[in-house]
Amino acid sequence: MTSESLILFFIVGLVLVGGAILFSSYIAPTSTNLQKSEAYECGVPTKGITWLQFNVGYYLFALLFLVFEVETVFIFPWAVMMKSMGMVAFVEILIFFAVLGLGLLYAWKKHALIWE
Amino acid sequence: MSIHELMFYLFSGMILLFSVLTVTSRRILRAATYLLFVLISTAGIYFMLNYQFLAAVQLTLYAGGIVVLIIFSILLTSHITHKFEPIGIKKMVFTIVAVAAGAILTITTVLNYGFNTVVASSQNPDMQLIGGSLLGYGRDGYALPFEVISVLLLAAIFGSIVIAKKEKSK
Numbered sequence: 001m002t003s004e005s006l007i008l009f010f011i012v013g014l015v016l017v018g019g020a021i022l023f024s025s026y027i028a029p030t031s032t033n034l035q036k037s038e039a040y041e042c043g044v045p046t047k048g049i050t051w052l053q054f055n056v057g058y059y060l061f062a063l064l065f066l067v068f069e070v071e072t073v074f075i076f077p078w079a080v081m082m083k084s085m086g087m088v089a090f091v092e093i094l095i096f097f098a099v100l101g102l103g104l105l106y107a108w109k110k111h112a113l114i115w116e
Numbered sequence: 117m118s119i120h121e122l123m124f125y126l127f128s129g130m131i132l133l134f135s136v137l138t139v140t141s142r143r144i145l146r147a148a149t150y151l152l153f154v155l156i157s158t159a160g161i162y163f164m165l166n167y168q169f170l171a172a173v174q175l176t177l178y179a180g181g182i183v184v185l186i187i188f189s190i191l192l193t194s195h196i197t198h199k200f201e202p203i204g205i206k207k208m209v210f211t212i213v214a215v216a217a218g219a220i221l222t223i224t225t226v227l228n229y230g231f232n233t234v235v236a237s238s239q240n241p242d243m244q245l246i247g248g249s250l251l252g253y254g255r256d257g258y259a260l261p262f263e264v265i266s267v268l269l270l271a272a273i274f275g276s277i278v279i280a281k282k283e284k285s286k
Contacts, residue, residue, distance in 0.1 A: 062188045063276035066181040077247030099266035103273035112277045
């Protein structure tokens with residue numbers, strides 16, 4: 001499948017779903033009141049703003065996540081070529097993992113994986 | 117106009133629109149969200165060029181990882197709800213003049229440059245080609261850089277832990 005047909009598929013999906021929603025919102029009777037526009041998550045009205053200041057812990061996890069995500073990017077082409085290249089590719093990825101395992105070990109040792 | 121051209125103009129328009137919104141938005145969290153749309157549209161351009169790998173990297177790393185990191189680092193600061201003052205008319209005029217001058221300089225330079233139009237041999241950079249050269253150890257192989265990448269990522273892990281992790285005082 002070429003990318004154009006994929007994109008066309010995407011557009012058709014968007015138009016069909018969007019059209020249905022728009023059409024139903026156009027023909028449906030509307031009734032609005034104050035209660036309807038409230039957030040109903042857990043049934044409790046929210047207090048204050050939702051843009052809260054986060055815990056620093058999230059940032060460390062996001063950084064570590066990003067590093068390992070970069071690692072997965074390099075595993076994609078490896079996984080495609082693994083079968084045809086055989087042992088060589090396997091040894092190469094073992095070295096790759098060993099070096100990055102040291103990083104995970106370091107993170108573990110420094111208690112970076114513990115939520116505080 | 118073919119569908120290919122249509123998609124190109126659509127993605128380019130999206131990139132332009134959201135880039136402008138990113139820099140003109142007065143709330144920083146909204147600017148980060150607009151940046152996400154810019155990155156996704158760029159991935160669309162890569163898909164159009166049949167660069168599947170690059171597009172996947174763009175989506176997972178930039179749209180998925182970097183934007184999350186940016187949003188986290190914005191939410192860490194205490195100025196989340198800060199709304200920038202609308203810029204003054206004087207600043208706006210000077211900015212427009214500076215941007216226009218830069219754009220004119222760049223466009224005239226690009227238009228006056230004599231590009232050697234040779235038709236590149238169209239090789240499809242699919243995953244097998246990338247994987248083969250990434251893991252190959254022969255003439256066109258990048259096996260050593262591939263392993264060096266892991267050392268680089270290791271350094272990144274060390275750096276991020278040292279920076280983001282607060283040592284407990286003993």
